Amino acid sequence: MALFSSRIFIAALTLPLLFAAVTSNAAVPDYNDNGYSNNVTIHDPAESINRHIYSFNTGLDKVVLKPVAHGYQAVVPTWGRDRVTSFFKNLTEPVTFVNSILQGDSQNAFHSFWRFTINSTLGIGGFGDISHLAGLDEKPKDFGQTLGVYGASPGPYIELPIIGPSSGRDTIGRVVDVFTDPFTYFMTYPEAAGYYTVDLISTRSDSLSFTDKIERTSLDPYATYRSLYIQYRQNAIHDGIVSSPFIR
C-alpha cells in the first residue's frame, strides 16, 4: 500500500515535467524531425546578461585558470593528477548518498556508501579509486537533480560567474548541496578556499583537451555549452527516474 501510494505521489510530481516535454515538442515545427529532436527546450530570458558573464568567465579562464591548469599538468605527472581527481570525487560521495536516498535510488545509495567507505580507507583518503575495481561505478547525484526527479523544471538558464552553466533549479540545488555536504562543517574558511581552488585547477586540467576541441568545433560556444548543459542535466534526471524502485 505504501509502495502504491508513493508511486502515485511520484507520478503526480513528474507530471509537470512530462507536460513540459509534450508542449515544447508541439511548439517546434522543424524540418523532418522524425523523432530526432530531443524535446529539450532552452529557456534563456537573460541571455544578454548571461553572455556577458560568459565572456567574463572565458576571459578569466584564458588569463588565469587555463595557464594555471597547463602549469599543473607540466609539474604534476598523470598518475599524480589522477590521484587528486579521485580525492575530490570521493569527497562528493556524501552528497550523492543523501540525494540517492531522496530520489529513492537505494542501489546507488548503497554503492555510494561503500565507495566512500572503501576509498577513504583502503584507497587512503580517497586518493586511490579502489571501489572501481569492485564494480562500484560512480553515479554522482546532487540536489538540483533531485528537484528535477520530483518534477521541477530547470527554470531559466543561468551562467554563473566562475562556476559556469546552471539553471534556476540547479542554482538552488547547489546552495542546498553546500549544506548537505558534511565537509562544509569541518572546514575553516582558508581550508575551504584551498579546497575549492585545488578542485577547480584539477577539474580544469582534466577537461582541457575536451573544451579545446569543443571550442574549435562550435560556431557559438556559448550556445553550444548551453545546449550541452541542458541536455546533460535532462539525461541525469531521466536516469534518476528510471533507476528509482518506486517508479519501476
Next chain:
Amino acid sequence: MLTRLMKSPLLRSFCYALLLLSLVLIIRPAYANTVDAKAYVTQIGDKTIAILADKSMPQATKEAKLTDLFTNVIDTDWIARFVLGRYWNTANPDQQKRYRAVYQKFLINSYVPNFRSYTSEKFTVTAVSQTSPQEYTVQTQIIHPDKPATRVDYRLIQVGNVYKVRDIIAEGVSLINTQRSDFGSVAENSGIEGLIKALQDKAAAPQ
C-alpha cells in the same frame, strides 16, 4: 569554468564517440536484423579500433581512410538540414546549396582529426534496437583503461541498401541537437550568410 560539465564524463565520451564514428561503416543489408547487426557492428568496430591503434600506419593514411569512411557513413545531407532547423526555410536555394557543401567540409575538418587523440579505448555493442522499419539504434559502451565506461548510442537509417548515421548520442547528449542550438544561434544573430561564413572559417581552420 563549467565545473559541473567538466566533472561529467560527457565531454570525454563525446569526443570518443566522434572518434569511433567509423565503427558504423558498416551494417550491410544482409545484416538488417538486430541480432546479426550486433555481431557485425562488433566485428567491424574491432577492426576499426585495430586501424586506429596501428602504430605503423602513417598519420596521413589514417586520416585519408577515416575521411573516406566518414563521408560514406554519415548522412550529411540530412543532418545539414536538420541542424539548420527552421532557418532552412529562410535560406534561398543557392544558400542551401552552398551551406550543404560547406557543412560537409566543416564536419570532416572538425571531427576526423579527433583520431589523433585515440589511446587505448575499446568499445562493445551492448544492444541494437529497431526503432522503425528503416531505423536502428546501436547502443555501445566505450571502455577506458582506468575510468568508468561511457555510453554512446548511434542512430542509423537504412538508405537504399546502405546504412547511414544520423545522430550520435553520448551520455544522453545528442550531437545533432547540440549543433542545432549552435547553428540556430548564429543564424539568428548573423543570418544565413553569417553562418556560411563562420562554417567556411571553421572548415579551413587547422585542427
